[in-house]
Amino acid sequence: METVQLGVIGGSGLYQIEGLTDVERVSMETPFGKPSDEITLGTLGGVRIAFLPRHGRGHFISPSELPARANIWAFKLLGVTHILSISAVGSLREEIHPRDVVVPDQLFDRTKGIRPSTFFGEGIVAHIAFAEPYCPILRRLAYEAAVKVGARAHDGGTLVVMEGPQFSTKAESFFYRQIGADLIGMTALPEAKLAREAEMCYATVAMVTDYDCWHEAEESVTVEMVVANLQANVNTAKGIIAEVARRIPQVERTCACPHALANAIITAREAMPSERVEMLRPLIGKYLA
Secondary structure (H helix, E strand, O other): OOOOOEEEEEOOOOOOOOOOEEEEEEOOOEOOEOOOOOEEEEEEOOEEEEEEEOOOOOOOOOHHHOOHHHHHHHHHHHOOOEEEEEEEEEEOOOOOOOOOEEEOOEEEEEOOOOOOOOOOEOOEOEOOOOOOOOOHHHHHHHHHHHHHOOOOEEEOOEEEEEOOOOOOOHHHHHHHHHOOOOEEEOOHHHHHHHHHHOOOEEEEEEEEEEOOOOOOOOOOOOHHHHHHHHHHHHHHHHHHHHHHHHHHHHOOOOOOHHHOOOOOEOOOHHHOOHHHHHHOHHHHHHHOO
């Protein structure tokens, strides 16, 4: 199978991009179960792209139930080097309006620990660096793409990742504002951690749907509000994906992402269980020679 350069995780309609050719769907199995759904492959401007509906077609998987390890592993097996996450988020700042686009540069984890967040363990230990959770090069490409397609775009910001599926209380929303957060969502973690372990560049394109529930002059977030603003942002998201795909072949991967595991695996080779070595070979094989 031809190597895929760009993986996109988001809504199921994102793959319907003008100019996408050689479209096919593939089902995959991983050591961590099945991904959220079939993966749609296509070619755009000579770049092979993989699209995965994060919550499944029809949106039947809760944020807490997402098979994030299977999703990222499947992309790894396809040869994906860059992952663009298209995500609905709430704004915690007056100046970040619904239907704006934000490319955050930081994450704050408020999930509850029920989401497996590493490929390692069970005999092989790795500690990746995660001070900068997003790839700086892919972030720049995503922001420039958002500006190019005419979005009201914001470069940088801290995204709080909450467990969900319920929305925030007002007390929580005000707290996140007080600690300096800018956005709130439910899906960027553990995706970003797993992508880093898999040595893939990862960036979130945050599509703002609401003001969470802190804004006194706006109604509190509802599903109807989120869906309406998401649908309004679909064409913008498609344009950003197409523009990023066009730019990726022109940019060298000088970031640290492709070598994230180089100094992260601390288990001695002779102490590694052979069955775990074989399972994790797509990740660690190049470091075992």
